[in-house]
Structures are given as structure tokens and as C-alpha cells.
Amino acid sequence: MNFKLKIWRQTTREAKGELKSYEIEDISPATSFLEMLDILNEQLTTKGAEPIAFDSDCREGICGICSLTINGEAHGPSHPAAACQLYMREFKEGETITVEPFRVRSFPIVKDLVINRSALDRIVQAGGFVSARTGSAPEANSILVPKHNADVAMEAAACIGCGACAAACPNASAMLFTAAKISHLALLPQGQPERSRRVLRMVRQMDEEGFGNCTNTYECEAVCPAEISASFIARMNREYAIASLRERMGE
């Protein structure tokens, strides 16, 4: 298959970037999107040109490092999937494909398509620790977790922290990410001791990082490779409302 590519090139964080056009030929439909970029980079390197910088690691949708906006959609047109799980057969022969980085003020561009998502790490850090007994492992059934809670907590914990939610959000809000992180501990007995403090600190850190606000468009859940439901945002709003009420009452 042959494609025309428009790819965002930007040399440094401060430099002005632009979309540059490339053409690539003889790509097998079974090639993954990132492999296609590898092939393009090989051709660029052979020609002595600067290869396109992009992030990738596990290439199986687990690590959450790949972060491309392909044809205007975070992680590309195939949902739910990370950019690494996207294959060239999803595109039409001869199609022009636009590739941009995730555009969020809190994710500064490092180079080309590589962004810095430390803001998400700082939100998780703000959550702090979980009080747990150290030493020998407790008896497995000594802490009871209802099946439903375990299932919902597991759905929230599936978040791979890729930041596609913020990238797709019309407001560049990271509420789906933060909601998933808050929910999975709030649902489990192990997360109870710090439950209030955690939601307050994480939400405040999220605001401090300069993300936008949720206007309930649910664009985030549509692109999430881990299929995190936007109903976790409602849960976070609930957790936050209760926690800030308790804080105000001096608890």
C-alpha cells in the first residue's frame, strides 16, 4: 500500500513546529503504524535526513508510552487501541495521514512527536501512599472484597496512563486519568485510610498542572485504549465533593 504522510516536526520544545509531507510506498497492510514509521525513518536515515522522533516501548498496548494523534484522533481511528495496535489495513490506499503529537499544554513537546507526560506522574505522586501492614503476607481471605467492587476497581486499574483522554478532550482535561487512579483505590479496602486525602491532593495537583476542565463530552472514553468509562469521572466528582465537605468540617 502507498500513503502520503503529513507529520509534525519540531526540533525542540521552544522551536516552532510544522507539518511536513512524506510519501511511503509498498507497505504491507499487516504492518503496524509504528513499524510503518520505522520503515520511513530507515529511509530518511539512508538519505541522511533526521529521523522522526516518536515514543514506543512494548508495542502491545500495555505500556502506554505511544502517543500519536492520527487523523485527528488520539491513538488513531481504531478504538479501543493504542497507536501501536493500529495497522495500516485500517487506512485507504493512497490516503493522506496526518500525524501530530498529543496537544496538551501540560504535555510539553520534547521533539517531533515525543511529549513529556510527567504531569500525570506528579498527579499520581500527589496521591501519596497506601497504609499497609508490611512483613509477612496476610492470609488471603482476611481482607474481604465484594466481587462487584473488585471488578470495578480492576476496570479503573486498567488505565495505562497514556494521556489520550487529555489529548482527545476538547478542553485538554485529564479528569478520566485522575478519576481512574482515584477510583481504583477508593473502591478497595486497602485504599480506605487515605481515601479523602488522596482525592483532594490528586485533584488539586491536576488543576495545578494546568489541565482543562471536564464538560462531559465523553470524548475521552471514546479514545481510551483501556476502555475506562467516563462514569469514573462521576465517581471522582462524588469522592471529591464528600472529601472537601469533610475537610471544611475540620475532619
Added chain:
Amino acid sequence: MIVAVTGLVLILFVIGHLLGNLQIFLGPEWINGYAEKLRQLGMLLWVIRGGLLIAVLLHIYYTIRLAIENRRARPERYKRKDTVKATFASRSMVLSGLILLAFIIYHILHFTVRATDPRFNTLPLDPLNHYDIYSMMIYGFQNPLVSGFYLLSMFLLALHLSHGSSSFFQSLGLNNQKLTARLARGGRIFAWLLFLGYSSIPVAVLLGWVKLHTRS
């Protein structure tokens, strides 16, 4: 949260306002009697008006502030951006809201202050000095421009509320996975019922179903 709560206050108002206005179909005695009852509330009416004004101002102040924050959160726009799930209504809340604000100002000047139509002040008051709301509505909506703007505004109101009414539950955390779809559907049905209700008045006037009453 403030946006959601003030939004709810305004939703309750548009429901009440619609129920009041639909009394035009029951005849001049009903609607003029209803208007008179409102005026008899005296101070309470001004408290309600003041409350609504505060709700409107807070709703606008906080949404504009949020909208500015949201724009700042993405200084460099996408060259190409596709939406997967977000509805048109959800993406145009600021625009539909601002046009509605213009409508509300006009609407109050039109019917409450009676500043835009000189005929309103020549309408005879009844023996007890009551305004003839029924004739005011008919005069007003007989003008296709007024009715047209009204219909457009009601369309935008429905659009605004088709997103806003279910959004309220999400923002206050009164939502879960099962409820999301139901609330969204309920919100849309509610919004379009409001549109039908409000539009029925100018349409009925334009088509001549509701006529000026002859005085005996």
C-alpha cells in the same frame, strides 16, 4: 459544581415558565389571571427574580472562566481534529449559551419592561388595572421576525439543555455506568419536549389558532 447547581435552578425556571405560558391556550382569563397572581406575590416575586438573576450571572461567570481555562490548557490547536463521540450540543455550549443570553435580554425588554413594542402601552388595562398579557403575546408573536428569533432561541435552548440537563448529574457525581445512557436519553427527550412546548405558542399565533379576543 456551581455551574451544575445554577443550571438546575434555571432548568426549574424554564419548566415553570413554560407551564405558565401554555395557559395562553386556555384563553385570556387564564394567562392574565396567572400573570396577576405572579404580581400579587409582591416582594416574593422580586426575591425570585433576584435569585434567578444571581443564578444566571454565576452560571455565566463560572462557565466563561472555565472556558478560558480550557482554551489555555491547549495553546497550540490540532491541525486536524476529529471528534469520535462528543455531540455537537456538547461542543457548542458556550455559543448556544451566549446567544440565549442575548435572547433573554431581548425577551425581558420585550415582555417585562415592555420597551420594544409601543403598542403594549396603548393596550387597555382591565378595570382592576391588570395588564393584558394575552394580547401582548399575540402582538409580539404576530411579527415573524420576533417569532423567528424566538423559535431559533428555543432551538438553542433545547440544544443547550440536551447536553446540560444530563451533564448536571455527571458533574455532581450522581451518575454511574448504568445511568449514563439513560440520563443522556432522558435529557434529550426533556430538552426537545421543552422546545415543542415553547414553540407551540408562536406557531399557534402565526397560524392564527390563537386570536385577539374581542372586548365586549
